[in-house]
Amino acid sequence: MTAKTPWKRDCIDCPLLHCEGLRPLDKDQLKFMQGFKQGEFQIEKGTQSLVQGSISPHVYTLLEGVLFRYRILEDGRRQIVNFVFPGDLIGLQGALDDPLLHGCEALTPATLCVFSRDRMVELFAEQPKLGFDLTWLAAKEEAALEEHLVSIGRRTAKERMVFLALFLIERAAATGLDKKGVFPISITQSQISDTLGLSLVHTNRTLQALRKLKLVNWTVNSISIPDVDVAREFSHYEGSGSGVRPYI
Amino acid sequence: MTAKTPWKRDCIDCPLLHCEGLRPLDKDQLKFMQGFKQGEFQIEKGTQSLVQGSISPHVYTLLEGVLFRYRILEDGRRQIVNFVFPGDLIGLQGALDDPLLHGCEALTPATLCVFSRDRMVELFAEQPKLGFDLTWLAAKEEAALEEHLVSIGRRTAKERMVFLALFLIERAAATGLDKKGVFPISITQSQISDTLGLSLVHTNRTLQALRKLKLVNWTVNSISIPDVDVAREFSHYEGSGSGVRPYI
DNA sequence: TCGCCGCGCTACCATTTGACATAGGGCTGA
DNA sequence: TCAGCCCTATGTCAAATGGTAGCGCGGCGA
Numbered sequence: 001m002t003a004k005t006p007w008k009r010d011c012i013d014c015p016l017l018h019c020e021g022l023r024p025l026d027k028d029q030l031k032f033m034q035g036f037k038q039g040e041f042q043i044e045k046g047t048q049s050l051v052q053g054s055i056s057p058h059v060y061t062l063l064e065g066v067l068f069r070y071r072i073l074e075d076g077r078r079q080i081v082n083f084v085f086p087g088d089l090i091g092l093q094g095a096l097d098d099p100l101l102h103g104c105e106a107l108t109p110a111t112l113c114v115f116s117r118d119r120m121v122e123l124f125a126e127q128p129k130l131g132f133d134l135t136w137l138a139a140k141e142e143a144a145l146e147e148h149l150v151s152i153g154r155r156t157a158k159e160r161m162v163f164l165a166l167f168l169i170e171r172a173a174a175t176g177l178d179k180k181g182v183f184p185i186s187i188t189q190s191q192i193s194d195t196l197g198l199s200l201v202h203t204n205r206t207l208q209a210l211r212k213l214k215l216v217n218w219t220v221n222s223i224s225i226p227d228v229d230v231a232r233e234f235s236h237y238e239g240s241g242s243g244v245r246p247y248i
Numbered sequence: 249m250t251a252k253t254p255w256k257r258d259c260i261d262c263p264l265l266h267c268e269g270l271r272p273l274d275k276d277q278l279k280f281m282q283g284f285k286q287g288e289f290q291i292e293k294g295t296q297s298l299v300q301g302s303i304s305p306h307v308y309t310l311l312e313g314v315l316f317r318y319r320i321l322e323d324g325r326r327q328i329v330n331f332v333f334p335g336d337l338i339g340l341q342g343a344l345d346d347p348l349l350h351g352c353e354a355l356t357p358a359t360l361c362v363f364s365r366d367r368m369v370e371l372f373a374e375q376p377k378l379g380f381d382l383t384w385l386a387a388k389e390e391a392a393l394e395e396h397l398v399s400i401g402r403r404t405a406k407e408r409m410v411f412l413a414l415f416l417i418e419r420a421a422a423t424g425l426d427k428k429g430v431f432p433i434s435i436t437q438s439q440i441s442d443t444l445g446l447s448l449v450h451t452n453r454t455l456q457a458l459r460k461l462k463l464v465n466w467t468v469n470s471i472s473i474p475d476v477d478v479a480r481e482f483s484h485y486e487g488s489g490s491g492v493r494p495y496i
Numbered sequence: 497t498c499g500c501c502g503c504g505c506t507a508c509c510a511t512t513t514g515a516c517a518t519a520g521g522g523c524t525g526a
Numbered sequence: 527t528c529a530g531c532c533c534t535a536t537g538t539c540a541a542a543t544g545g546t547a548g549c550g551c552g553g554c555g556a
Contacts (some may be wrong), residue, residue, distance in 0.1 A: 047530075052440075071398050073484050080396040092383070093390045101391055124380045128372040131379045135340070138386035142341045143349055145393040150319050150327040152400045153445030189504070199402030199544045204505065220504080236321050388522080436533065447514050452535060468534085497556100504551085511544070520535080526528090 008039045014113075015063055015086070016247055021174035023244045032127050033248055038114040043106050050091065050104035057117050059091040061248050065110025065186060066177070069093075069102045070194065080195040082144055083107075083168065086175045087247035089137050091117070107185060113248075133246035140245065152197045155235070157206045158215075160196045162235035165216045165223050170239075182224040191192045192218075256287045262361075263311055263334070265496055269422035270335045280375050281496055286362040291354050296440045298339065298352035306362050307339040309496050313358025314425070314433060317341075317350045318442065328443040329337075330392055331416065334423045335495035337385050339365070355433060360392045361496075381494035388493065400445045403483070405454045405464075410483035413464045413471050418487075430472040442465075 006207055011034045019025050025033065040063065043049050050056060052072060067084040084090060090104060090112070124131035147167070151160045172183040193203035210216045215231055217224045226233050232239075259282045265272050273281060288311065291297050298304065300320060315332040328351055332338060338352060338360075372379035395415070399408045420431040441451035458464045463479055465472045473479050480487075 026314045071394060073398070075484070077402040079401040081394045081397055092387050102394065103273065121376075121380060124372070124376040124383075126378060128369075131376060131383070132369060132372045135379070135383045135386055138383055138390060141338050142386060142390050142393060145390060145397060146319060146341065146350065149393060149400065150321070152397065153327040153442075154321065154325040157253055188502090193474060194401075201506090201545080202543055205543095208505085236323070238276055245459065437535095438533080448534095449515080449536090450513055453513095456535085499556090500554090502551105502553090504549105506549080507547090508543085511542105513543080514541070515539085517534085517538090521533085522531100523533105524529105524531085526530105 008037065010034065012035060019086060020176050021244060023246050025248065029127060029130060034121060036115060036119065038116055040113055042109065042111050045106050045108055048103055048105050049112065050100055051105040052101065053099050055099050056091060058102055059089065059115045059117055059120070060112040062086050062088050062090065063111040063113050065106060065108045067104050067106050068191070069104050071102045078194045079197070080191060082141070082148065083171070085171050087245060089244055092138060107187060118124055121246045130248065136246055155197055157196070157202060160208060161206050161210060162216055162231050163237055164195060165218060165225060166237045169223060169225060182222050184222045186221045208223060256285065258282065259285060263354055267334055268424050269492060270495050271353050273496060277375060277378060284363060284367065284371060286364055288359055288361055290357065290359050293354050293357050296351055296353050297360065298348055298350070298419070300349065300351040301347050303419050304339060305365050307337065307365055308360040308362055310334050310336050310338065311359040311361050313354060315352050315358055316439070317352050319350050326442045327445070327488045328439060330389070330396065331419070333419050340386060355435060378496065384494055405444070405446055405450060406458060407483045409454050409458060410463055410479050411485055412443060413466060413473055413486045414479055414483060417471060417473060430470050432470045434469045
């Protein structure tokens with residue numbers, strides 16, 4: 001937990017309130033959350049915000065930035081499990097008293113909103129609608145993980161990579177992080193390979209092949225897709241039902 | 249949806265009440281669930297209970313038997329996403345209005361308890377504790393999917409298979425489905441391969457190799473593990489924090 | 497300014513995994 | 527009783543993917 005600037009901004013100034021893809025909280029909910037919120041903290045690009053194996057008394061909502069969640073085996077093999085976008089909740093995965101099962105690293109500078117795990121029960125009791133939303137979020141995350149499972153288990157290397165690119169761009173667009181179909185973000189090839197279950201070398205080759213095929217342009221600091229429809233068909237991407245997401 | 253015997257047993261007679269690994273509902277909760285429950289239906293081994301792509305107005309709790317959830321790509325490739333044991337909830341994955349993202353097939357004769365999706369909000373409003381449990385379940389399922397992701401993405405074929413065997417036996421034991429460390433269940437090699445992201449042939453070869461190594465004995469109608477500790481270490485299995493699970 | 501280090505890239509070769517073909521056993525229904 | 531089907535098992539060969547090593551570039555700190 002690399003905390004910085006543990007300061008507390010009012011919920012009325014929450015950047016998520018004006019995020020297009022998110023359904024804003026109503027007055028009552030805002031008021032409740034104001035009391036529920038414990039603070040914020042900011043992390044720099046590349047820092048670990050949650051550490052696998054530690055016992056954390058907190059749950060977080062990502063306010064700004066992009067992170068990824070991963071798991072590591074004792075011998076160092078790493079699997080990136082999913083990416084975290086503004087509005088997503090972190091730390092709810094797994095049972096509530098168990099040590100954290102995954103780590104979390106920042107791809108960009110990021111801000112997190114901190115909640116107490118112990119007080120979660122209050123939230124369900126006093127704001128059933130928010131409790132419902134929490135379940136909704138968990139269910140949605142589950143669906144995303146299933147997609148990735150299908151990808152790694154049954155898609156070829158090229159398909160996986162195109163699929164991932166589509167997935168990332170779509171989520172970026174839904175949170176207003178893209179610019180005209182280009183998602184400006186720095187993901188190393190090593191991170192890509194750990195997401196897709198490929199070796200580093202093979203990731204590199206596949207990446208280049210996709211550039212040549214004009215399917216995906218994945219460079220050091222951005223992702224773009226020349227023709228989304230072609231890419232969709234190529235990777236058997238089915239879209240994500242999208243619509244607005246709740247948060248907090 | 250292959251319904252049979254759409255009849256309704258009282259919640260007081262719910263078989264889950266006496267399932268060792270599950271935390272039983274209290275009187276008040278039982279009473280509420282009694283009104284919430286819409287009925288039961290039974291399915292035979294091998295039948296599809298949920299169909300991918302259909303829009304289902306229901307959510308289910310598995311009362312008896314074992315199922316698996318899967319996704320299929322248009323070209324027929326199938327990925328089994330997880331296994332379902334008594335007490336698990338089905339149908340909450342994914343957003344609530346979207347078409348079902350996965351199918352569900354029975355490995356044994358099974359009984360499902362039916363709830364209305366629309367009335368879920370009531371549950372959160374009137375029984376916050378149950379709402380909380382629902383989130384807990386979703387979070388736990390998420391954790392399981394992450395495990396499988398790591399498996400498929402970063403473990404070798406042998407490790408994956410040992411891991412899966414451990415996982416299944418552990419869950420079976422937690423719901424009283426095993427017999428002295430042997431889990432009597434019929435899973436075809438084709439189903440195993442679709443779970444692990446391997447080809448059928450390779451699955452067969454790996455299975456035999458594990459038998460020779462005395463790591464896992466996976467036969468046509470049962471799974472057993474000669475030495476659990478050895479298997480754990482071999483597959484880098486970390487156990488699942490277990491403890492009692494809530495349900496409904 | 498120089499050297500170090502992380503990252504992308506390439507080449508060569510090893511290993512894992514997949515595809516296709518085929519055979520046998522057991523179950524089921526005509 | 528026999529054909530047909532599903533499942534397990536085996537062999538051979540091909541393709542996909544991984545491992546190791548080495549090069550070059552650019553950022554960064556001494």
